[in-house]
Amino acid sequence: MSKILDKIKKLLALAKSSNEHEAANALRRAQKLMQEHKLTAEDVSLSEVEQREIKRANAAEKQPLWANLLTGCITNAFGLDAILSWNRNVGATVIFIGPADRVEIGTYCYEVLAPQLVKARRNYLNKLSKRLKLTTKTNRADLFAEGWISAVRRQVHALVPTEEEQNLIQLYKEKHFPKLHKTEVRSAEQKRRDLDAYYEGHGAGRNVRLNAGVNGAEQGKLGSSV
Structure with missing residues (x-):
């Protein structure tokens, strides 16, 4: 067809x-x-609209805020929409929806960024004092991840889809995903003594490069500056 x-x-x-x-x-x-x-x-x-489903950076049913922010970073950079999904067999996935070429590069960028973020968050978590409560360590690691994504997003020039593209994506979602509903996320507590974690994550995220191009231009560069 x-x-x-x-x-x-x-x-x-x-x-x-x-x-x-x-x-x-x-x-x-x-x-x-x-x-x-x-x-x-x-x-x-x-037929101009395509979708691609991949595993999310975090596998939990109730996603942390930073995982949603990472998805938002990609949709913002490439003018896409996203649907978040979870089931027992597959776990947590994200479905990127939009023009075929941008879905392809957006998905690629997510697959490169996600493990970088997960690794950076894990390294930060591992260096925290063992005397801290697990909830405190998790909260600080989540704030670190949020700061990391904030720094990456600041480097991206948002690609705003045209009105026609927005309408087509909405029609596509209504046709293929008629029963969407909102889900809850796990937000990190921004306690004053934990905010240093956010700023440390922001500093680490500034070393990551994400450059999005459009319509035949250079479409994406990902990496970490040394």
Whole structure:
């Protein structure tokens, strides 16, 4: 079906030709293909939108805030939408939705950033005093992760999707995910004595580079400066 949709889209593009005969012929052929395969104009438009599902940086059912912030960093950078999912067999996943090329690079960037963040958070957690309560250590590690993501996000120029893209993504979600609902997140407590963890994470995150390009430009660079 994807080949048929691609052919229809090419014909519809030709239908905008300044050559009236060529345009009319292309439109007739596109309409014929759509009728033969029982496709609507909405079906053709929605074929521009794709989704990709990958495992999240944190596997818990109730996600920490930093995990959601990481997802938001990617959707913000590449003009995407995201759906968060969890089930017993697979665990926690994120589904990125948007134009195919941006979904591909956004997913790639998430897969590179997530382990960097998890490793940085774990290293920070391991160096904390063993005398601290587990809840205190977890809270500080979460704040560290939030600071890390904040620093990375500051480097990114947000890619705002066009109104047409936003509408298509919304239609796609309504068609494929009609029963979405909100879930709770685990927020770190910002106690004064723990805030140093946030600033340390912010300092570590400043060494990470995420550069997003658009429409054939350089699409992504990820890494840590030394």
